[in-house]
Amino acid sequence: MQQFYSGFGAIIGRTNVGKSTLLNALAGEKVAITTNKPQTTRNAIKAIINRPNSQIIFIDTPGIHKPKTKLGETLNETAFETLKQVDFVLFLIEANSKEIGPGDKKILEKLRETNKNVILVINKIDLIKTSDLLELIDKYQREYDFIAIIPISAIQNEGIEELIKEIEKILPQGPAYYDKEEYTDQTMRQLVEETIREKALNLLQEEVPHGIYIEIEKMKKRKTKENEPIYDIEATIYCVRNSHKGIIIGKNGSMLKKIGMYAREEIEKMIETKVNLKLWVKVQENWQNEDRIIKRFKLK
Numbered sequence: 600m601q602q603f604y605s606g607f608g609a610i611i612g613r614t615n616v617g618k619s620t621l622l623n624a625l626a627g628e629k630v631a632i633t634t635n636k637p638q639t640t641r642n643a644i645k646a647i648i649n650r651p652n653s654q655i656i657f658i659d660t661p662g663i664h665k666p667k668t669k670l671g672e673t674l675n676e677t678a679f680e681t682l683k684q685v686d687f688v689l690f691l692i693e694a695n696s697k698e699i700g701p702g703d704k705k706i707l708e709k710l711r712e713t714n715k716n717v718i719l720v721i722n723k724i725d726l727i728k729t730s731d732l733l734e735l736i737d738k739y740q741r742e743y744d745f746i747a748i749i750p751i752s753a754i755q756n757e758g759i760e761e762l763i764k765e766i767e768k769i770l771p772q773g774p775a776y777y778d779k780e781e782y783t784d785q786t787m788r789q790l791v792e793e794t795i796r797e798k799a800l801n802l803l804q805e806e807v808p809h810g811i812y813i814e815i816e817k818m819k820k821r822k823t824k825e826n827e828p829i830y831d832i833e834a835t836i837y838c839v840r841n842s843h844k845g846i847i848i849g850k851n852g853s854m855l856k857k858i859g860m861y862a863r864e865e866i867e868k869m870i871e872t873k874v875n876l877k878l879w880v881k882v883q884e885n886w887q888n889e890d891r892i893i894k895r896f897k898l899k
């Protein structure tokens with residue numbers, strides 16, 4: 600009988616380097632939301648990839664950054680805790696960075712502590728000339744004994760197959776941990792919350808996006824008069840200031856309408872059912888420091 604291989608791998612890196620974009624490229628599906636704003640990812644999110652002789656479970660993690668709130672500290676902790684639970688690590692950096700900054704130094708320190716198989720993945724090579732990479736590679740090679748160094752462009756799907764091949768070389772023998780049909784561990788509720796957050800993050804500017812979180816109040820399937828299935832979904836966008844609430848609602852409700860429209864379109868595609876989406880906005884000033892709320896971003 601042919602051998603089967605499987606394993607868990609964490610994707611770690613500073614915020615905004617493209618970890619979630621890489622997760623989606625590896626999965627060939629949209630599993631995690633991605634935006635051009637830092638600190639987008641707030642949970643360790645799994646994507647399950649099935650190959651003929653292997654199953655690889657990738658775990659996307661929140662980006663490492665200098666925390667300003669308890670939420671920020673929790674996000675960093677979640678990322679570093681994930682490192683301990685995996686068989687291998689993809690350490691993601693940006694091709695256009697010149698130096699090893701404090702965030703990457705901290706990550707290298709944690710990698711040395713956990714002593715895992717680490718692949719250095721250099722993302723966003725579409726932004727540079729490949730010859731410029733040599734210096735960066737040299738700097739990182741002095742810091743850690745990586746099992747491989749792979750340049751990629753997650754957004755252009757470049758280098759992804761090479762990366763998977765490299766991972767397959769180090770996968771231990773093991774069973775398929777998840778059903779072939781499963782592509783993520785997120786619940787439908789989480790996927791809906793994240794979709795709304797992505798649309799809000801994309802449309803909002805400056806400090807407003809960092810201060811929001813989404814809560815689903817209601818999600819119920821029913822039949823329309825025409826006997827068609829439809830989901831009624833009600834969700835609240837929480838923000839940290841009254842002025843932010845005004846911005847999120849927008850003139851005559853125009854911003855909230857836009858967020859709702861984009862989110863509804865994507866949710867409908869995702870669950871292949873019509874959706875009636877109602878959004879509310881509420882202020883909860885200090886939620887980023889409240890244990891009751893930020894515990895949902897801790898590793899389970």
Ligand SMILES: Nc1nc2c(ncn2[C@@H]2O[C@H](COP(=O)(O)OP(=O)(O)OP(=O)(O)O)[C@@H](O)[C@H]2O)c(=O)[nH]1
Pocket residue numbers: 612613614615616617618619620621632633634635636637638639640641660661662663722723724725726751752753754755
């Ligand atoms: N040019 C270029 N941009 C990329 C590439 N990969 C990701 N990006 C962009 O980088 C930004 C951040 O991407 P994310 O995938 O959200 O980054 P992340 O590391 O998950 O960020 P956090 O969740 O905040 O830690 C987005 O605007 C992406 O479109 C790439 O290969 N090339």
Ligand SMILES: [Mg+2]
Pocket residue numbers: 618619620631632633639640659660661662
């Ligand atoms: Mg992310």
